[in-house]
Amino acid sequence: MRAPFSAIVGPDGFGVDGPLRTLAVIALKGGSGKTTVATHLALAAHLRGLKTLLVDIDPQASSHEVLSARQGPGPECVTSAGSKVMATQLAAVGLKTDLLIIDTPAGVVEDVSEAIVLADAAVMVVRPTLLDIAALARTLALVRRLRKPSTVVVNQAPVAREGVEAPVVKRALRALEYMRLPIAPVIVRARSVYQTAVETGRSAEEMPDQAAAREIAALWDYVDKALLQAALEEQAEVEA
């Protein structure tokens, strides 16, 4: 079993040997939930003691708006542009940052490519609709061309009733399997708490809705253990 990336956190709460991990949150389609997922992953990492920086390269700067609304300690957040992310990444290494998350705009292929190139791994966010999944094909082509470990997070899915997925979700999962996509084992459901939590820069993990809190904790665990750790191992193999 792989050790989670967060296992390298030292007693002072910062990475012991400090390899910066970078995650790009992408989807060439707008409104899929990139900002919701990016801010929640940044908050999850922060709440677990990782020194976290979110770089928002979407000109709409929604992630920056969300994290600026937070009271008290939280992940750092800066706005940037695709062409400047590398400089931000180098600065983050100097500041002993553990995790860099890049929130990206929809549709701007150059910026999204830049984010993927600089990332150890990519999280693609998709709603369970055929239009969103069709649009994912382009995003997928980018990730595959750049040979990055990746995962697809299905977001805004209706809640399963008594363990049975709604037909739209079943259809979406079948389409994703057909495209041979690595689907995250955690589906993020459509819940109003995701909208209300971010108004005050908080994570659903900090709100009373336990179902949403469990969802985000499970998503973080998966990204931490399966994706970032896999990327670390892959990189070590390349360098060996």
Ligand SMILES: Nc1ncnc2c1ncn2[C@@H]1O[C@H](COP(=O)(O)OP(=O)(O)O)[C@@H](O)[C@H]1O
């Ligand atoms: N799981 C969810 N449940 C409920 N609302 C969501 C969820 N994910 C995203 N939203 C809402 O959908 C809209 C678009 O989400 P956002 O994260 O801004 O997408 P993107 O960054 O991809 O454009 C926002 O209003 C957001 O609050």
Ligand SMILES: [Mg+2]
């Ligand atoms: Mg956004």
